[in-house]
Amino acid sequence: MTQVTSSGSAKVTLPADEEILITREFDAPKHLVYKAYTTPELVSRWWPGQRGEMQSAEIDLRVGGQWRYVMIAHGEHEVAFHGEFSEIAENERLVTTEVYEGAPDGSAPALNIVTFDEADGRTTLTILMRVESREVRDMIIDTGMEGGMQEGMDLLEQIARELA
Amino acid sequence: MARAATTADTFNAVAEPRRRAILDVLAGGERPVNDLVAELGLAQPQVSKHLRVLREVGAVDVRDEGRQRLYRVNGEALKPIHDWVSGFERMWSERFDRLDDVLEDLKREEQGDDAGDE
Numbered sequence: 001m002t003q004v005t006s007s008g009s010a011k012v013t014l015p016a017d018e019e020i021l022i023t024r025e026f027d028a029p030k031h032l033v034y035k036a037y038t039t040p041e042l043v044s045r046w047w048p049g050q051r052g053e054m055q056s057a058e059i060d061l062r063v064g065g066q067w068r069y070v071m072i073a074h075g076e077h078e079v080a081f082h083g084e085f086s087e088i089a090e091n092e093r094l095v096t097t098e099v100y101e102g103a104p105d106g107s108a109p110a111l112n113i114v115t116f117d118e119a120d121g122r123t124t125l126t127i128l129m130r131v132e133s134r135e136v137r138d139m140i141i142d143t144g145m146e147g148g149m150q151e152g153m154d155l156l157e158q159i160a161r162e163l164a
Numbered sequence: 165m166a167r168a169a170t171t172a173d174t175f176n177a178v179a180e181p182r183r184r185a186i187l188d189v190l191a192g193g194e195r196p197v198n199d200l201v202a203e204l205g206l207a208q209p210q211v212s213k214h215l216r217v218l219r220e221v222g223a224v225d226v227r228d229e230g231r232q233r234l235y236r237v238n239g240e241a242l243k244p245i246h247d248w249v250s251g252f253e254r255m256w257s258e259r260f261d262r263l264d265d266v267l268e269d270l271k272r273e274e275q276g277d278d279a280g281d282e
Contacts, residue, residue, distance in 0.1 A: 010256035012249055017179055020252075024260045028267040032274070036266045045266050049258035125260075134179065141252045 017134040020141065022127040030118040033125055034091045037114070043069070052079070063088055067096065083109065092116055098129070108132040110140070175245050177221040182206065183214045187237055190224065194236040 010024045026033050036042045038061050044054035052073035059067045068082035080101040087095035093116070097109040113128040131137050177183060182204070189195060189203050197215065201208050215235060218224035222241040226233050 010253055010260050012253040012256065014179070014249070016181070022256050024256070026260075026264065026267055028271055032267055032270045033263075035270060036263055042266050042270075046259050046262035049255060049262060051255070051258070138175075141249060143252065143255070 014137070014141075015128075018131050018137055020129040020131075020137055022129070024125050026123045026125060027121075028123055029121055030116040030123040031091045033123045034116050037116075037125070038094070047071070048073075061085065061088065083112070107136065110136075174221040174223055174241055175248070177217050177223055178242070178245060180214070180217075182210070183218055183223075186211065186214055186218065187223065187242075190235055190237045194234045196232045196234055200235070 010022055013021045015021050036046065038059055040057040040059050043057045043059070047057070047069060048054050048071045052071045055070040055072050055078065057067075057069050059065075061067075063085055065085050066082060067085070068080065070078060070080045073079050082099055082101065083097040085094065085096045087093065094112075094114040096112050096114070098112050099107075099109045108131075111130040113126075113130070115126045115128075117124045117126070129137075129140070131140065178187065185204055186200055189200055197208060197211055200206075200211050200215075204211065215224060215226075219226060222238055224235050225238045226235050228234075
């Protein structure tokens with residue numbers, strides 16, 4: 001069932017109240033993982049996962065440069081994120097802010113520290129998300145399984161009510 | 165008997181780093197307080213206090229054996245937390261599965277370049 005090249009699932013841990021750590025090993029050298037992570041056309045292929053289609057991905061890969069991803073989730077509503085790079089070490093490390101555009105105004109952006117570590121031709125990708133509070137962290141975790149589903153269900157319920 | 169603790173209570177109790185450390189040790193098997201004290205390098209009153217919080221939310225169970233009280237993890241109580249995080253984990257797994265495909269293409273392109281006519 002499992003592909004030979006598959007490196008298993010992502011590992012998510014909560015190292016601190018304001019942190020989420022995501023790690024995953026890939027069967028590819030780090031310059032390719034970095035490329036897939038920073039090239040708009042390639043990001044568009046993987047970032048939506050199974051939750052929708054990418055509408056646009058812009059990446060201005062330089063310190064102070066902005067990025068913005070827009071996904072159409074479930075063919076219905078738009079989900080957008082943007083941020084700014086504060087550190088770029090090609091093939092090694094990226095530091096960027098991340099703002100969910102649906103978050104309440106005044107929320108502090110998350111800080112994402114992304115590292116690419118290669119050993120024996122395989123690369124461990126590590127994303128450390130730092131947020132302002134445990135509440136924000138929990139909200140981000142909430143978007144996991146139920147988030148998208150729940151929004152879809154709410155929408156259905158709303159439509160059903162309008163039709164009734 | 166009264167066990168009104170919610171998932172949120174459990175999660176908050178488990179969010180404390182030293183309590184997570186205690187759970188990590190207990191995940192390896194049932195232990196008396198003294199073991200935890202020795203292993204974690206914390207004072208006994210501190211460990212006891214954390215264990216009390218963990219017991220209140222049902223994350224840890226205790227039983228007496230002779231003169232010892234043995235603590236163990238209650239996996240059932242921790243499962244909702246695991247599920248909660250695993251939803252988020254699944255979202256990233258789905259992304260990364262697609263990233264695997266992108267990487268396969270990139271590797272093929274690169275090999276193609278090297279081999280010239282492959």
